[in-house]
Amino acid sequence: MNNEVVESILKLVKKRASSLKELNISWFGGEPLMAKDIVLYLSEEFKKMSEEFNFIYNGGMTTNGYYLDAQLLKTLVDLGITSYQITLDGSKNSHDKIRIMKNKKGSFDTIWNNLLSFKNIDSRFDMILRIHYTPLTILDIKNFASILVDTFKNDNRFNLFFKNVSKLGSTNDDNLSICTNNETLEYQMELGLLAKDFNVVEIEPDYICYASKANSYMIRSDGSVGKCTVALKEDVNNIGKLKSNGELELDQDKFRLWSIGLQTEDSEHLACPYYNLIKPEIIDKYVSEEKGVR
The missing domain is CATH 3.20.20.70 (Aldolase class I)
Structure with a gap:
Protein backbone atom coordinates (compact mmCIF):
# COMPACT_ATOMS: atom_id res chain seq x y z
CA MET A 1 0.00 0.00 0.00
CA ALA A 195 -13.10 -29.62 22.69
CA LYS A 196 -16.08 -29.60 25.08
CA ASP A 197 -13.94 -28.07 27.83
CA PHE A 198 -13.00 -25.17 25.58
CA ASN A 199 -14.83 -22.22 24.08
CA VAL A 200 -15.67 -23.40 20.55
CA VAL A 201 -16.96 -20.74 18.17
CA GLU A 202 -19.99 -21.68 16.07
CA ILE A 203 -21.51 -19.71 13.19
CA GLU A 204 -24.83 -18.32 14.38
CA PRO A 205 -27.90 -19.36 12.35
CA ASP A 206 -28.86 -15.69 11.88
CA TYR A 207 -25.32 -14.64 10.89
CA ILE A 208 -25.11 -11.54 8.69
CA CYS A 209 -21.96 -11.20 6.58
CA TYR A 210 -20.08 -7.92 6.76
CA ALA A 211 -20.38 -7.67 2.95
CA SER A 212 -24.18 -7.43 3.27
CA LYS A 213 -23.93 -4.31 5.40
CA ALA A 214 -24.25 -0.97 3.65
CA ASN A 215 -21.61 0.69 5.83
CA SER A 216 -18.91 -1.96 5.35
CA TYR A 217 -16.16 -1.55 2.75
CA MET A 218 -12.97 -3.34 1.83
CA ILE A 219 -10.10 -1.07 0.79
CA ARG A 220 -7.36 -2.85 -1.12
CA SER A 221 -3.70 -1.89 -1.22
CA ASP A 222 -4.11 -0.03 -4.54
CA GLY A 223 -7.07 2.00 -3.27
CA SER A 224 -9.76 0.02 -5.07
CA VAL A 225 -12.89 -0.64 -3.04
CA GLY A 226 -14.80 -3.89 -2.68
CA LYS A 227 -17.18 -5.66 -0.32
CA CYS A 228 -15.93 -9.24 0.05
CA THR A 229 -12.53 -10.51 1.21
CA VAL A 230 -13.04 -13.84 -0.58
CA ALA A 231 -14.21 -12.91 -4.09
CA LEU A 232 -11.08 -10.87 -4.75
CA LYS A 233 -10.83 -11.72 -8.46
CA GLU A 234 -14.48 -11.06 -9.32
CA ASP A 235 -15.41 -7.87 -11.19
CA VAL A 236 -18.67 -7.58 -9.25
CA ASN A 237 -16.53 -7.12 -6.14
CA ASN A 238 -14.75 -4.10 -7.60
CA ILE A 239 -17.32 -1.49 -6.62
CA GLY A 240 -15.22 1.66 -6.83
CA LYS A 241 -12.12 3.45 -5.65
CA LEU A 242 -10.86 5.62 -2.83
CA LYS A 243 -9.93 9.05 -4.17
CA SER A 244 -6.91 10.99 -2.97
CA ASN A 245 -9.16 13.49 -1.14
CA GLY A 246 -10.63 10.71 0.99
CA GLU A 247 -13.92 10.38 -0.88
CA LEU A 248 -15.36 7.09 -2.09
CA GLU A 249 -16.24 6.92 -5.77
CA LEU A 250 -18.68 4.00 -6.00
CA ASP A 251 -20.50 2.14 -8.73
CA GLN A 252 -23.94 2.30 -7.15
CA ASP A 253 -25.33 -0.53 -9.29
CA LYS A 254 -22.67 -2.95 -8.07
CA PHE A 255 -22.98 -1.63 -4.54
CA ARG A 256 -26.71 -2.38 -4.49
CA LEU A 257 -26.07 -5.98 -5.54
CA TRP A 258 -24.22 -6.63 -2.30
CA SER A 259 -27.12 -5.21 -0.30
CA ILE A 260 -29.81 -7.41 -1.84
CA GLY A 261 -30.27 -9.15 1.50
CA LEU A 262 -31.40 -5.85 3.03
CA GLN A 263 -34.21 -5.80 0.47
CA THR A 264 -35.19 -9.45 0.60
CA GLU A 265 -34.52 -9.98 4.32
CA ASP A 266 -33.60 -13.50 3.23
CA SER A 267 -31.21 -15.14 5.70
CA GLU A 268 -29.22 -16.82 2.89
CA HIS A 269 -28.74 -13.51 1.07
CA LEU A 270 -27.61 -11.84 4.28
CA ALA A 271 -25.29 -14.67 5.32
CA CYS A 272 -23.37 -14.75 2.02
CA PRO A 273 -24.26 -12.15 -0.61
CA TYR A 274 -21.50 -13.35 -2.94
CA TYR A 275 -22.90 -16.88 -3.13
CA ASN A 276 -26.25 -15.46 -4.15
CA LEU A 277 -24.75 -13.04 -6.65
CA ILE A 278 -23.85 -15.99 -8.87
CA LYS A 279 -27.53 -16.96 -9.11
CA PRO A 280 -28.98 -15.37 -12.27
CA GLU A 281 -32.52 -15.35 -10.87
CA ILE A 282 -31.42 -13.11 -8.01
CA ILE A 283 -29.81 -10.51 -10.25
CA ASP A 284 -32.68 -10.66 -12.77
CA LYS A 285 -35.18 -9.98 -10.00
CA TYR A 286 -33.41 -7.13 -8.24
CA VAL A 287 -31.32 -5.41 -10.91
CA SER A 288 -32.75 -4.17 -14.18
CA GLU A 289 -30.95 -5.11 -17.39
CA GLU A 290 -30.45 -1.53 -18.47
CA LYS A 291 -28.22 -0.93 -15.46
CA GLY A 292 -25.72 -3.26 -17.06
CA VAL A 293 -24.94 -5.26 -13.93
CA ARG A 294 -24.86 -8.99 -14.69
Missing part, protein backbone atom coordinates in the same frame (compact mmCIF):
# COMPACT_ATOMS: atom_id res chain seq x y z
CA ASN A 2 1.58 3.26 -1.08
CA ASN A 3 1.59 6.44 0.99
CA GLU A 4 -1.14 8.11 -1.08
CA VAL A 5 -3.61 5.32 -0.30
CA VAL A 6 -2.62 5.34 3.38
CA GLU A 7 -3.26 9.08 3.68
CA SER A 8 -6.50 8.79 1.69
CA ILE A 9 -7.78 6.25 4.23
CA LEU A 10 -7.07 8.71 7.03
CA LYS A 11 -8.86 11.48 5.13
CA LEU A 12 -11.88 9.20 4.65
CA VAL A 13 -12.14 8.51 8.37
CA LYS A 14 -11.47 12.14 9.34
CA LYS A 15 -14.28 13.34 7.06
CA ARG A 16 -16.72 11.13 8.96
CA ALA A 17 -15.18 11.22 12.42
CA SER A 18 -17.49 13.84 13.90
CA SER A 19 -20.58 11.75 13.09
CA LEU A 20 -19.17 8.33 13.96
CA LYS A 21 -20.46 6.35 16.91
CA GLU A 22 -18.29 3.32 16.22
CA LEU A 23 -15.45 2.44 13.85
CA ASN A 24 -14.51 -1.17 13.21
CA ILE A 25 -11.27 -1.81 11.32
CA SER A 26 -10.30 -5.34 10.25
CA TRP A 27 -6.88 -6.11 8.79
CA PHE A 28 -6.81 -8.87 6.21
CA GLY A 29 -4.47 -10.13 3.52
CA GLY A 30 -2.36 -11.63 2.13
CA GLU A 31 -0.57 -11.21 5.40
CA PRO A 32 -1.19 -7.78 6.95
CA LEU A 33 1.90 -7.89 9.16
CA MET A 34 4.13 -7.87 6.09
CA ALA A 35 3.12 -4.19 6.11
CA LYS A 36 3.59 -3.81 9.87
CA ASP A 37 4.64 -0.15 9.73
CA ILE A 38 1.43 0.80 7.91
CA VAL A 39 -0.70 -1.16 10.37
CA LEU A 40 0.98 0.57 13.32
CA TYR A 41 0.75 4.04 11.78
CA LEU A 42 -2.91 3.83 10.78
CA SER A 43 -3.93 2.18 14.04
CA GLU A 44 -2.28 4.94 16.05
CA GLU A 45 -4.11 7.57 14.00
CA PHE A 46 -7.47 5.77 14.35
CA LYS A 47 -7.00 5.62 18.11
CA LYS A 48 -6.17 9.34 18.28
CA MET A 49 -9.28 10.21 16.26
CA SER A 50 -11.49 8.02 18.45
CA GLU A 51 -10.26 9.90 21.51
CA GLU A 52 -10.64 13.31 19.85
CA PHE A 53 -14.13 12.70 18.44
CA ASN A 54 -15.34 10.36 21.18
CA PHE A 55 -16.33 7.32 19.12
CA ILE A 56 -15.72 3.64 19.83
CA TYR A 57 -12.81 2.13 17.90
CA ASN A 58 -12.43 -1.63 17.52
CA GLY A 59 -9.54 -3.23 15.66
CA GLY A 60 -9.20 -6.82 14.47
CA MET A 61 -6.78 -8.84 12.38
CA THR A 62 -6.72 -12.08 10.42
CA THR A 63 -3.11 -13.25 10.33
CA ASN A 64 -1.12 -16.41 9.82
CA GLY A 65 0.60 -15.65 13.14
CA TYR A 66 4.11 -16.03 11.77
CA TYR A 67 5.18 -12.42 12.35
CA LEU A 68 3.03 -11.85 15.44
CA ASP A 69 5.32 -12.25 18.43
CA ALA A 70 4.37 -11.33 22.01
CA GLN A 71 5.91 -7.85 21.95
CA LEU A 72 4.15 -6.92 18.73
CA LEU A 73 0.87 -8.30 20.06
CA LYS A 74 1.16 -6.08 23.16
CA THR A 75 1.84 -3.05 20.96
CA LEU A 76 -1.10 -3.77 18.67
CA VAL A 77 -3.47 -4.35 21.59
CA ASP A 78 -2.41 -1.00 23.07
CA LEU A 79 -3.32 0.57 19.71
CA GLY A 80 -6.81 -0.94 19.80
CA ILE A 81 -6.38 -4.14 17.77
CA THR A 82 -7.79 -6.59 20.29
CA SER A 83 -9.46 -9.29 18.14
CA TYR A 84 -7.42 -11.86 16.20
CA GLN A 85 -7.96 -14.90 14.03
CA ILE A 86 -4.99 -17.19 13.43
CA THR A 87 -5.29 -20.15 11.09
CA LEU A 88 -3.60 -23.52 11.50
CA ASP A 89 -3.94 -26.57 9.27
CA GLY A 90 -3.30 -29.13 11.98
CA SER A 91 -0.25 -30.21 13.94
CA LYS A 92 3.26 -29.67 12.62
CA ASN A 93 3.01 -32.79 10.46
CA SER A 94 -0.08 -31.62 8.55
CA HIS A 95 0.41 -27.86 8.71
CA ASP A 96 3.93 -27.86 7.27
CA LYS A 97 2.87 -30.03 4.33
CA ILE A 98 0.02 -27.67 3.44
CA ARG A 99 1.42 -24.26 4.35
CA ILE A 100 4.81 -24.22 2.68
CA MET A 101 6.75 -20.96 2.59
CA LYS A 102 8.70 -19.69 -0.41
CA ASN A 103 11.89 -21.12 1.06
CA LYS A 104 10.18 -24.56 1.10
CA LYS A 105 10.24 -24.62 4.90
CA GLY A 106 7.29 -25.03 7.23
CA SER A 107 5.88 -22.32 9.49
CA PHE A 108 4.29 -24.32 12.31
CA ASP A 109 7.08 -24.07 14.89
CA THR A 110 7.27 -20.28 14.70
CA ILE A 111 3.49 -19.84 14.87
CA TRP A 112 3.14 -22.32 17.74
CA ASN A 113 5.91 -20.70 19.76
CA ASN A 114 4.26 -17.31 19.22
CA LEU A 115 0.94 -18.69 20.49
CA LEU A 116 2.60 -20.10 23.59
CA SER A 117 4.27 -16.76 24.28
CA PHE A 118 0.90 -14.97 24.21
CA LYS A 119 -0.14 -16.85 27.34
CA ASN A 120 2.58 -15.04 29.27
CA ILE A 121 1.46 -11.48 28.57
CA ASP A 122 -1.27 -9.70 30.52
CA SER A 123 -2.86 -7.83 27.59
CA ARG A 124 -6.60 -8.24 27.10
CA PHE A 125 -7.32 -9.71 23.66
CA ASP A 126 -9.63 -12.25 22.03
CA MET A 127 -7.98 -14.79 19.75
CA ILE A 128 -9.74 -17.34 17.58
CA LEU A 129 -7.58 -20.29 16.58
CA ARG A 130 -9.15 -21.30 13.27
CA ILE A 131 -8.36 -24.94 12.53
CA HIS A 132 -8.89 -26.14 8.96
CA TYR A 133 -9.59 -29.77 8.15
CA THR A 134 -10.07 -32.00 5.11
CA PRO A 135 -10.90 -35.72 4.82
CA LEU A 136 -7.15 -36.31 4.54
CA THR A 137 -6.23 -34.43 7.71
CA ILE A 138 -9.20 -35.07 10.00
CA LEU A 139 -7.43 -37.75 12.08
CA ASP A 140 -4.53 -35.41 12.73
CA ILE A 141 -6.95 -32.58 13.53
CA LYS A 142 -8.73 -34.71 16.15
CA ASN A 143 -5.43 -35.40 17.90
CA PHE A 144 -4.40 -31.76 17.55
CA ALA A 145 -7.71 -30.61 19.04
CA SER A 146 -6.86 -32.40 22.28
CA ILE A 147 -3.45 -30.71 22.37
CA LEU A 148 -5.05 -27.30 21.81
CA VAL A 149 -7.53 -27.84 24.63
CA ASP A 150 -4.84 -28.97 27.06
CA THR A 151 -2.61 -26.03 26.13
CA PHE A 152 -5.08 -23.13 26.13
CA LYS A 153 -8.20 -24.16 28.07
CA ASN A 154 -7.24 -22.20 31.18
CA ASP A 155 -6.88 -18.94 29.26
CA ASN A 156 -10.27 -17.52 28.25
CA ARG A 157 -8.68 -15.17 25.72
CA PHE A 158 -8.35 -18.13 23.32
CA ASN A 159 -11.21 -19.69 21.34
CA LEU A 160 -11.38 -22.55 18.83
CA PHE A 161 -13.10 -22.51 15.46
CA PHE A 162 -13.08 -25.67 13.35
CA LYS A 163 -13.66 -25.09 9.62
CA ASN A 164 -13.77 -27.48 6.70
CA VAL A 165 -11.63 -26.44 3.74
CA SER A 166 -13.67 -25.08 0.82
CA LYS A 167 -13.04 -24.44 -2.84
CA LEU A 168 -13.07 -20.67 -3.23
CA GLY A 169 -11.90 -20.25 -6.81
CA SER A 170 -8.13 -20.47 -6.45
CA THR A 171 -5.85 -22.15 -8.97
CA ASN A 172 -5.34 -24.98 -6.48
CA ASP A 173 -9.04 -25.91 -6.19
CA ASP A 174 -8.71 -29.00 -8.38
CA ASN A 175 -6.11 -30.42 -6.00
CA LEU A 176 -8.22 -29.98 -2.88
CA SER A 177 -9.92 -32.85 -1.11
CA ILE A 178 -13.02 -31.46 0.57
CA CYS A 179 -15.63 -32.90 2.90
CA THR A 180 -19.18 -33.75 1.89
CA ASN A 181 -21.99 -32.09 3.83
CA ASN A 182 -22.55 -35.26 5.84
CA GLU A 183 -18.85 -35.57 6.62
CA THR A 184 -18.75 -31.95 7.73
CA LEU A 185 -21.65 -32.45 10.14
CA GLU A 186 -20.06 -35.60 11.53
CA TYR A 187 -16.62 -34.05 11.96
CA GLN A 188 -17.97 -30.86 13.54
CA MET A 189 -19.82 -32.91 16.15
CA GLU A 190 -16.76 -35.05 16.89
CA LEU A 191 -14.45 -32.05 17.16
CA GLY A 192 -16.96 -30.22 19.34
CA LEU A 193 -17.02 -33.14 21.77
CA LEU A 194 -13.22 -33.32 21.85
Whole structure:
Protein backbone atom coordinates (compact mmCIF):
# COMPACT_ATOMS: atom_id res chain seq x y z
CA MET A 1 0.00 0.00 0.00
CA ASN A 2 1.58 3.26 -1.08
CA ASN A 3 1.59 6.44 0.99
CA GLU A 4 -1.14 8.11 -1.08
CA VAL A 5 -3.61 5.32 -0.30
CA VAL A 6 -2.62 5.34 3.38
CA GLU A 7 -3.26 9.08 3.68
CA SER A 8 -6.50 8.79 1.69
CA ILE A 9 -7.78 6.25 4.23
CA LEU A 10 -7.07 8.71 7.03
CA LYS A 11 -8.86 11.48 5.13
CA LEU A 12 -11.88 9.20 4.65
CA VAL A 13 -12.14 8.51 8.37
CA LYS A 14 -11.47 12.14 9.34
CA LYS A 15 -14.28 13.34 7.06
CA ARG A 16 -16.72 11.13 8.96
CA ALA A 17 -15.18 11.22 12.42
CA SER A 18 -17.49 13.84 13.90
CA SER A 19 -20.58 11.75 13.09
CA LEU A 20 -19.17 8.33 13.96
CA LYS A 21 -20.46 6.35 16.91
CA GLU A 22 -18.29 3.32 16.22
CA LEU A 23 -15.45 2.44 13.85
CA ASN A 24 -14.51 -1.17 13.21
CA ILE A 25 -11.27 -1.81 11.32
CA SER A 26 -10.30 -5.34 10.25
CA TRP A 27 -6.88 -6.11 8.79
CA PHE A 28 -6.81 -8.87 6.21
CA GLY A 29 -4.47 -10.13 3.52
CA GLY A 30 -2.36 -11.63 2.13
CA GLU A 31 -0.57 -11.21 5.40
CA PRO A 32 -1.19 -7.78 6.95
CA LEU A 33 1.90 -7.89 9.16
CA MET A 34 4.13 -7.87 6.09
CA ALA A 35 3.12 -4.19 6.11
CA LYS A 36 3.59 -3.81 9.87
CA ASP A 37 4.64 -0.15 9.73
CA ILE A 38 1.43 0.80 7.91
CA VAL A 39 -0.70 -1.16 10.37
CA LEU A 40 0.98 0.57 13.32
CA TYR A 41 0.75 4.04 11.78
CA LEU A 42 -2.91 3.83 10.78
CA SER A 43 -3.93 2.18 14.04
CA GLU A 44 -2.28 4.94 16.05
CA GLU A 45 -4.11 7.57 14.00
CA PHE A 46 -7.47 5.77 14.35
CA LYS A 47 -7.00 5.62 18.11
CA LYS A 48 -6.17 9.34 18.28
CA MET A 49 -9.28 10.21 16.26
CA SER A 50 -11.49 8.02 18.45
CA GLU A 51 -10.26 9.90 21.51
CA GLU A 52 -10.64 13.31 19.85
CA PHE A 53 -14.13 12.70 18.44
CA ASN A 54 -15.34 10.36 21.18
CA PHE A 55 -16.33 7.32 19.12
CA ILE A 56 -15.72 3.64 19.83
CA TYR A 57 -12.81 2.13 17.90
CA ASN A 58 -12.43 -1.63 17.52
CA GLY A 59 -9.54 -3.23 15.66
CA GLY A 60 -9.20 -6.82 14.47
CA MET A 61 -6.78 -8.84 12.38
CA THR A 62 -6.72 -12.08 10.42
CA THR A 63 -3.11 -13.25 10.33
CA ASN A 64 -1.12 -16.41 9.82
CA GLY A 65 0.60 -15.65 13.14
CA TYR A 66 4.11 -16.03 11.77
CA TYR A 67 5.18 -12.42 12.35
CA LEU A 68 3.03 -11.85 15.44
CA ASP A 69 5.32 -12.25 18.43
CA ALA A 70 4.37 -11.33 22.01
CA GLN A 71 5.91 -7.85 21.95
CA LEU A 72 4.15 -6.92 18.73
CA LEU A 73 0.87 -8.30 20.06
CA LYS A 74 1.16 -6.08 23.16
CA THR A 75 1.84 -3.05 20.96
CA LEU A 76 -1.10 -3.77 18.67
CA VAL A 77 -3.47 -4.35 21.59
CA ASP A 78 -2.41 -1.00 23.07
CA LEU A 79 -3.32 0.57 19.71
CA GLY A 80 -6.81 -0.94 19.80
CA ILE A 81 -6.38 -4.14 17.77
CA THR A 82 -7.79 -6.59 20.29
CA SER A 83 -9.46 -9.29 18.14
CA TYR A 84 -7.42 -11.86 16.20
CA GLN A 85 -7.96 -14.90 14.03
CA ILE A 86 -4.99 -17.19 13.43
CA THR A 87 -5.29 -20.15 11.09
CA LEU A 88 -3.60 -23.52 11.50
CA ASP A 89 -3.94 -26.57 9.27
CA GLY A 90 -3.30 -29.13 11.98
CA SER A 91 -0.25 -30.21 13.94
CA LYS A 92 3.26 -29.67 12.62
CA ASN A 93 3.01 -32.79 10.46
CA SER A 94 -0.08 -31.62 8.55
CA HIS A 95 0.41 -27.86 8.71
CA ASP A 96 3.93 -27.86 7.27
CA LYS A 97 2.87 -30.03 4.33
CA ILE A 98 0.02 -27.67 3.44
CA ARG A 99 1.42 -24.26 4.35
CA ILE A 100 4.81 -24.22 2.68
CA MET A 101 6.75 -20.96 2.59
CA LYS A 102 8.70 -19.69 -0.41
CA ASN A 103 11.89 -21.12 1.06
CA LYS A 104 10.18 -24.56 1.10
CA LYS A 105 10.24 -24.62 4.90
CA GLY A 106 7.29 -25.03 7.23
CA SER A 107 5.88 -22.32 9.49
CA PHE A 108 4.29 -24.32 12.31
CA ASP A 109 7.08 -24.07 14.89
CA THR A 110 7.27 -20.28 14.70
CA ILE A 111 3.49 -19.84 14.87
CA TRP A 112 3.14 -22.32 17.74
CA ASN A 113 5.91 -20.70 19.76
CA ASN A 114 4.26 -17.31 19.22
CA LEU A 115 0.94 -18.69 20.49
CA LEU A 116 2.60 -20.10 23.59
CA SER A 117 4.27 -16.76 24.28
CA PHE A 118 0.90 -14.97 24.21
CA LYS A 119 -0.14 -16.85 27.34
CA ASN A 120 2.58 -15.04 29.27
CA ILE A 121 1.46 -11.48 28.57
CA ASP A 122 -1.27 -9.70 30.52
CA SER A 123 -2.86 -7.83 27.59
CA ARG A 124 -6.60 -8.24 27.10
CA PHE A 125 -7.32 -9.71 23.66
CA ASP A 126 -9.63 -12.25 22.03
CA MET A 127 -7.98 -14.79 19.75
CA ILE A 128 -9.74 -17.34 17.58
CA LEU A 129 -7.58 -20.29 16.58
CA ARG A 130 -9.15 -21.30 13.27
CA ILE A 131 -8.36 -24.94 12.53
CA HIS A 132 -8.89 -26.14 8.96
CA TYR A 133 -9.59 -29.77 8.15
CA THR A 134 -10.07 -32.00 5.11
CA PRO A 135 -10.90 -35.72 4.82
CA LEU A 136 -7.15 -36.31 4.54
CA THR A 137 -6.23 -34.43 7.71
CA ILE A 138 -9.20 -35.07 10.00
CA LEU A 139 -7.43 -37.75 12.08
CA ASP A 140 -4.53 -35.41 12.73
CA ILE A 141 -6.95 -32.58 13.53
CA LYS A 142 -8.73 -34.71 16.15
CA ASN A 143 -5.43 -35.40 17.90
CA PHE A 144 -4.40 -31.76 17.55
CA ALA A 145 -7.71 -30.61 19.04
CA SER A 146 -6.86 -32.40 22.28
CA ILE A 147 -3.45 -30.71 22.37
CA LEU A 148 -5.05 -27.30 21.81
CA VAL A 149 -7.53 -27.84 24.63
CA ASP A 150 -4.84 -28.97 27.06
CA THR A 151 -2.61 -26.03 26.13
CA PHE A 152 -5.08 -23.13 26.13
CA LYS A 153 -8.20 -24.16 28.07
CA ASN A 154 -7.24 -22.20 31.18
CA ASP A 155 -6.88 -18.94 29.26
CA ASN A 156 -10.27 -17.52 28.25
CA ARG A 157 -8.68 -15.17 25.72
CA PHE A 158 -8.35 -18.13 23.32
CA ASN A 159 -11.21 -19.69 21.34
CA LEU A 160 -11.38 -22.55 18.83
CA PHE A 161 -13.10 -22.51 15.46
CA PHE A 162 -13.08 -25.67 13.35
CA LYS A 163 -13.66 -25.09 9.62
CA ASN A 164 -13.77 -27.48 6.70
CA VAL A 165 -11.63 -26.44 3.74
CA SER A 166 -13.67 -25.08 0.82
CA LYS A 167 -13.04 -24.44 -2.84
CA LEU A 168 -13.07 -20.67 -3.23
CA GLY A 169 -11.90 -20.25 -6.81
CA SER A 170 -8.13 -20.47 -6.45
CA THR A 171 -5.85 -22.15 -8.97
CA ASN A 172 -5.34 -24.98 -6.48
CA ASP A 173 -9.04 -25.91 -6.19
CA ASP A 174 -8.71 -29.00 -8.38
CA ASN A 175 -6.11 -30.42 -6.00
CA LEU A 176 -8.22 -29.98 -2.88
CA SER A 177 -9.92 -32.85 -1.11
CA ILE A 178 -13.02 -31.46 0.57
CA CYS A 179 -15.63 -32.90 2.90
CA THR A 180 -19.18 -33.75 1.89
CA ASN A 181 -21.99 -32.09 3.83
CA ASN A 182 -22.55 -35.26 5.84
CA GLU A 183 -18.85 -35.57 6.62
CA THR A 184 -18.75 -31.95 7.73
CA LEU A 185 -21.65 -32.45 10.14
CA GLU A 186 -20.06 -35.60 11.53
CA TYR A 187 -16.62 -34.05 11.96
CA GLN A 188 -17.97 -30.86 13.54
CA MET A 189 -19.82 -32.91 16.15
CA GLU A 190 -16.76 -35.05 16.89
CA LEU A 191 -14.45 -32.05 17.16
CA GLY A 192 -16.96 -30.22 19.34
CA LEU A 193 -17.02 -33.14 21.77
CA LEU A 194 -13.22 -33.32 21.85
CA ALA A 195 -13.10 -29.62 22.69
CA LYS A 196 -16.08 -29.60 25.08
CA ASP A 197 -13.94 -28.07 27.83
CA PHE A 198 -13.00 -25.17 25.58
CA ASN A 199 -14.83 -22.22 24.08
CA VAL A 200 -15.67 -23.40 20.55
CA VAL A 201 -16.96 -20.74 18.17
CA GLU A 202 -19.99 -21.68 16.07
CA ILE A 203 -21.51 -19.71 13.19
CA GLU A 204 -24.83 -18.32 14.38
CA PRO A 205 -27.90 -19.36 12.35
CA ASP A 206 -28.86 -15.69 11.88
CA TYR A 207 -25.32 -14.64 10.89
CA ILE A 208 -25.11 -11.54 8.69
CA CYS A 209 -21.96 -11.20 6.58
CA TYR A 210 -20.08 -7.92 6.76
CA ALA A 211 -20.38 -7.67 2.95
CA SER A 212 -24.18 -7.43 3.27
CA LYS A 213 -23.93 -4.31 5.40
CA ALA A 214 -24.25 -0.97 3.65
CA ASN A 215 -21.61 0.69 5.83
CA SER A 216 -18.91 -1.96 5.35
CA TYR A 217 -16.16 -1.55 2.75
CA MET A 218 -12.97 -3.34 1.83
CA ILE A 219 -10.10 -1.07 0.79
CA ARG A 220 -7.36 -2.85 -1.12
CA SER A 221 -3.70 -1.89 -1.22
CA ASP A 222 -4.11 -0.03 -4.54
CA GLY A 223 -7.07 2.00 -3.27
CA SER A 224 -9.76 0.02 -5.07
CA VAL A 225 -12.89 -0.64 -3.04
CA GLY A 226 -14.80 -3.89 -2.68
CA LYS A 227 -17.18 -5.66 -0.32
CA CYS A 228 -15.93 -9.24 0.05
CA THR A 229 -12.53 -10.51 1.21
CA VAL A 230 -13.04 -13.84 -0.58
CA ALA A 231 -14.21 -12.91 -4.09
CA LEU A 232 -11.08 -10.87 -4.75
CA LYS A 233 -10.83 -11.72 -8.46
CA GLU A 234 -14.48 -11.06 -9.32
CA ASP A 235 -15.41 -7.87 -11.19
CA VAL A 236 -18.67 -7.58 -9.25
CA ASN A 237 -16.53 -7.12 -6.14
CA ASN A 238 -14.75 -4.10 -7.60
CA ILE A 239 -17.32 -1.49 -6.62
CA GLY A 240 -15.22 1.66 -6.83
CA LYS A 241 -12.12 3.45 -5.65
CA LEU A 242 -10.86 5.62 -2.83
CA LYS A 243 -9.93 9.05 -4.17
CA SER A 244 -6.91 10.99 -2.97
CA ASN A 245 -9.16 13.49 -1.14
CA GLY A 246 -10.63 10.71 0.99
CA GLU A 247 -13.92 10.38 -0.88
CA LEU A 248 -15.36 7.09 -2.09
CA GLU A 249 -16.24 6.92 -5.77
CA LEU A 250 -18.68 4.00 -6.00
CA ASP A 251 -20.50 2.14 -8.73
CA GLN A 252 -23.94 2.30 -7.15
CA ASP A 253 -25.33 -0.53 -9.29
CA LYS A 254 -22.67 -2.95 -8.07
CA PHE A 255 -22.98 -1.63 -4.54
CA ARG A 256 -26.71 -2.38 -4.49
CA LEU A 257 -26.07 -5.98 -5.54
CA TRP A 258 -24.22 -6.63 -2.30
CA SER A 259 -27.12 -5.21 -0.30
CA ILE A 260 -29.81 -7.41 -1.84
CA GLY A 261 -30.27 -9.15 1.50
CA LEU A 262 -31.40 -5.85 3.03
CA GLN A 263 -34.21 -5.80 0.47
CA THR A 264 -35.19 -9.45 0.60
CA GLU A 265 -34.52 -9.98 4.32
CA ASP A 266 -33.60 -13.50 3.23
CA SER A 267 -31.21 -15.14 5.70
CA GLU A 268 -29.22 -16.82 2.89
CA HIS A 269 -28.74 -13.51 1.07
CA LEU A 270 -27.61 -11.84 4.28
CA ALA A 271 -25.29 -14.67 5.32
CA CYS A 272 -23.37 -14.75 2.02
CA PRO A 273 -24.26 -12.15 -0.61
CA TYR A 274 -21.50 -13.35 -2.94
CA TYR A 275 -22.90 -16.88 -3.13
CA ASN A 276 -26.25 -15.46 -4.15
CA LEU A 277 -24.75 -13.04 -6.65
CA ILE A 278 -23.85 -15.99 -8.87
CA LYS A 279 -27.53 -16.96 -9.11
CA PRO A 280 -28.98 -15.37 -12.27
CA GLU A 281 -32.52 -15.35 -10.87
CA ILE A 282 -31.42 -13.11 -8.01
CA ILE A 283 -29.81 -10.51 -10.25
CA ASP A 284 -32.68 -10.66 -12.77
CA LYS A 285 -35.18 -9.98 -10.00
CA TYR A 286 -33.41 -7.13 -8.24
CA VAL A 287 -31.32 -5.41 -10.91
CA SER A 288 -32.75 -4.17 -14.18
CA GLU A 289 -30.95 -5.11 -17.39
CA GLU A 290 -30.45 -1.53 -18.47
CA LYS A 291 -28.22 -0.93 -15.46
CA GLY A 292 -25.72 -3.26 -17.06
CA VAL A 293 -24.94 -5.26 -13.93
CA ARG A 294 -24.86 -8.99 -14.69
